[in-house]
Amino acid sequence: MRRKVNFTRRQFIRVAAVGVAAAPMLGCGAGNSPWRFLSKQEGETLAALSDRIIPEDQFPGAARAGVVNYIDLQLMGPYKRFRSVYRRGLTGVDQTSQAIFGKGFVALSGAQQDGVLKALEKGNAPGAIWKEASSREFSDLLLGHTMQGFYGDPRHGGNREGVSWQMLGLPYPPIRGRRHYDLTKTGTVPSG
């Protein structure tokens, strides 16, 4: 009798474990995504969007600095509440791109992509989703999260190798305090 109960319980735990493991996959809607929450296609759209917000020049742009990784990681944690905003928003971006240029966002030229971003920013972007959600709010959210991923601390999954801080001329790691000043000469201003 006792053994039977144990067996049933163990079986339940195994089923539950499978369920937990399967949940994120269901969330993605596809098994071939390199991301935790985003689908492969969503990740590509987000990479292209963030690269218009912070484009590549002599320093890496947002995508190469890991902004998609940052946003995807936060969507598993503090930004869980923005999951549906991203899911709908990224679909909306493609709807706007299709409506204006007849192609998905990733396939557009840089100038066309900027045009889509500007339409989103103004709040008058075409697309079925933007009849229910504000494209302006989505673009503000995206802008803020992209800046966080690029200029924020690398520990959160973006700013790969502290690349933006190097660009700004900040020491890395950033906290040095008096360690880089000559302590034998108090009262003098260090030359940095």
Next chain:
Amino acid sequence: MALDRVNAVVIGAGAGGGIVAKELAEGGLRVVLLERGKWYTAFDCRKDDLRNQRTSVLGCAFGPDDERNRRVTVDAQGRELIVLPSDGAYQNNAACVGGGTFSYGALAWRYLEKDFRMRSTYGAVEGSTLADWPISYQDLEPHYEKAEWEIGVSGDESNNIFRPPRRRPLPMPPPFPSREHLLLKAAALRLGLHPFEAPMLRNTVPFNGRGACMRCRWCVGFACEQDAKNGTQNTVIPKALASGNCDLRTECVAKEILTDDRGRVTGVAYFDADGRLREQPADFVVVSCSATETPRLLLNTRSRLFPHGLGNRYDWVGRNLQGHAYAGAYGLMEEDVYDDLGPGASIGVCDYNHGNPGLAGGGALSNEFIRLPYHFASLRPPGVPRWGAAHKEFMRRYYRRSLAVHGPVQEMPVFDSRVQVDPRVRDAWGIPVARLSGTNHPHTIEIARYVAGRAEAWLREAGATTTWLKLPGRGLSGGQHQAGTCRMGNDPQTSVVNSYCQVHDIDNLFVVDGSVHVTNGGFNPALTIMAIAYRASEHIVRTWKGTQMRS
């Protein structure tokens, strides 16, 4: 379940409650100090630019957490919104041992004499409940001094001709100046202003058994791993515990204050760290939960004798919520001014606190603490786009060439800017949450505009070639400088507590935090909260020794 009776329960281990607990415990009273947050150590305090007390996009590093806490905000159009602690509209103050003083910037101003006499100085302001305090600067002076020496303040105000009289100098010298400090000081002197070394609750030399500041830039919003920033968590609270008379209980959330059928307070009901409801009987209770959570607790305590909450017979609890209308300017220089030398704010002027033409007050100006890269990404002069190649180029070119001067403009209190309890929304403990509504007074914005213009002129004199203003909006103030919601006064019909922070119609209930401020000065309020706590504590200990608070 009831616990053994003590003399006092102090709710909230922040700037006010920490001091009260220590003074009472050292005075021989048995004290229970309840704190809803944790006691962090310096080792819990990794400098995280996206998760701290100032930039909380990924959460509030020192509480409260987003999972269990909520508030309701009501905007000017009457729209209700449920907000989380990491949202700006929540008006968060830290929830941990030390409260805001654990991670604050630690500016340590004394309010000026006129700040206690705003109504007498400026007359009535339409639409504002502007009033004088029932106490003067002189009443508070010895207690300011005690805060400066017990908690520990560095600085040098000798060049500040507006400083109020003091008996004793500050215990520690200012830190040696940064490049930004020297530039701004020279410019202020050329303008005929009176710049001085801003007072800070920070060790610049070894003091009170702890070392000196290491001059890192990650100060405001962060904890100090050197333990050189002075809050109640590393000064008075350890002393309270060392007295053997104080029991600090962390992660304990007050539900309501207990009263008897004679209208006297008998203790506190709270949820302990395991979520169990406990009752702590006490001779008297001190509420020190800051200006949002204090009125929430009073309003959540209702009974036959107090149908509208404790101390709320005349509907003043939760009214006059104010913080500071921050005003200032940013400037861009043609050469690097960034020298990576903290803590940041270091130079101040009080030239614009009072005497501004046609305006009822003003505020102190000082250089801003720091603009970490993510924060700087949202600041830009007119003409620079929000994103794209030009924005990236702007970041790269000017991050090390920017200056900022700003200050806390004293607000005109508004009766309808208030904290209530929400009739529907509850937190994870089932307690009705705070509901915030109201706006800033239009004259506050006028004053802010003027002060911002002065900041801009100062930056221009310092060599900034591009400048732009930072102005407050009409939205409700509060946040880390929250104050005013349990006003101190002599008339029970227009205030909540008397000048010793005792609730008017309940003589064994006290409110000791920024809530009692009648007006909030044109300064960061921490040192004033501390001074008031020392003054109230002295009164409480004296009274208790006479009557035991058992009438």
